[in-house]
Amino acid sequence: MLKHDSVFYYIKQKYLKSLRKLAILNFLLLILIIFSIFTVFISAENIHNNILNNDKLSMVLINGYTETGEFEYDTNLILKLPHVKNLTYDYEIPLIYTTEKEEVDSIYCLPLNETTREAISFDVQVDDNALVLPEHFKNQKLIFSDMNHKPVKTTNYYYEGSGTYFLKDQCYLAQPLYNKMLATINSSNYSDVKSLIVNLEKTEYIYDFVKSFHEMFNEDEVYVYYQSEGLENLVQNSKVSFHLLLFFQLSLLIVIVIVYKNSLNSLIKLINRDLLSLYLNGMSSKEITSQFYKTIESGNKKVYIFSYGTVILFAILLSKALNNEILMIITVGLLILLSLFILLNKLFVKYVISSILAKELSNENIVSQLRN
């Protein structure tokens, strides 16, 4: 005996398998959406923060040689290449220093200009004798001298860290001091080549830049190499893999949506004759749709609870790897996202049911069934 308000209560007993299949698909749909967005977000965050928007990677150190020696770049031409923000094209000047323990060593210096300032994230105003050193030189009493062992008077500043990989442990001289020392070097026949450091607007443009840069030279005449060689492929691959990830997640979602819609369609086909009976017994299409939706929705309540449970379980698993603050942000974010998608899921289920039943309970279809 039926003791319920919904005419579709019997579906839960008679078509339990189909309902379970629908619930599982809906659960997969929800969880997949949530974790797809999470994965895509993490990947995007990772690619953007660590690669595409990583200022440290947006610099390219370039050297070029010909058979006869150093190749002289036309910096005006390079500045006109796409996405070039600024550049520096100078010799690295050696600076000799003596520690308190009388130990002698040398470091290389570039001029402190717009490009190099950006390379070390240094924006302090300095005087003409400024020498900007990596922070590990702090608290050391050093005596500096040039290549001719003449003492160099400097005002020392320090930048954080030790510089990007191809500028590791580099130091920087204020332009007047750099020019002064450069004059000393020229007089002593310094034979090193100039370093061309190109600063790009964003790391993600490195591929375009490298491509355009290569096109400027004939490879048979000039051998060009740059310190970030390979990075352009990494950037390009990261972008491709991100788009692929997005594509596959979307494809998977579309497949599940189609499977869900087909399963719902199959269930409705199974009860097609029942729908006709209900209609002939005076139930309106609107009432049938509404009650059928409520029946499916009542099964989905468990799906929603399980989805919340899965997110919380995921948060517990992450708790070993993440600190509390980040974990809290991720968990709350996922729960808000899940609530939003549950709302959208309800609308989606309602839409699918309405569209299928509108077709099944159309006047033409009912009359056609009666005629057959």
Next chain:
Amino acid sequence: MHKNSVDNYEDIHVSVKNINFQYGEKIILRNLSLEINEPGLYAIYGKSGCGKTTFINILSLIQKPHSGTINLFHKQINFEDVELVDDLRKKIAYFFQDLNLIETLTIRENLQIISLINSQPLDNEKLNKYSRQIQMENKLDIPVNNLSGGERQRAAFLKVLVFEYPLILLDEPTNNLDEENIQIIMDILSSIKKDRVILVVTHSKFVVENSDKSFDFIQLNKGLKELC
């Protein structure tokens, strides 16, 4: 939640004027008119395939005629007014073979569902009385798909008896029944006809003879014989 869907039996009034219907080029109904102003048992007879079922479908507000007017319960039917149509359909018992029954459910469960639809409580006394009369009292808790053709027909018929509908439309209700059961059904219909309009579409001579008034479908349909 339950309420009697029959507002006022005095409202029973069936008026069909000049309705036309065709499937493509094929004319099914031509200027068909019918007027019923009093409760009673009415029969429409005619051979199969003449368009009787189409007419009953239109009268039960399932199918829309191409032209003509229909008045039911003193209301002119506008088929575009879905709310009105849905509301009036609840007052009409439409009997079409055994399609009113959900196969996987028992007769009792089916009646429970109909009770939910028309907001009329299922009266067990009535159910026992009528099921006994049509010899179905032992079949009430058997799923419909385990019943024979005749039993299904009678089970479907129970809906008309147990619930109160001011307008009852029966399309060939005696098709799968033997003479004894036809007699029983007609006796029951005669007993409930006093406060409702019962319109039976049939080709059974017995049903026609036992009705208060009968209509020749071909005459109603302005002599359209091509389909019969």
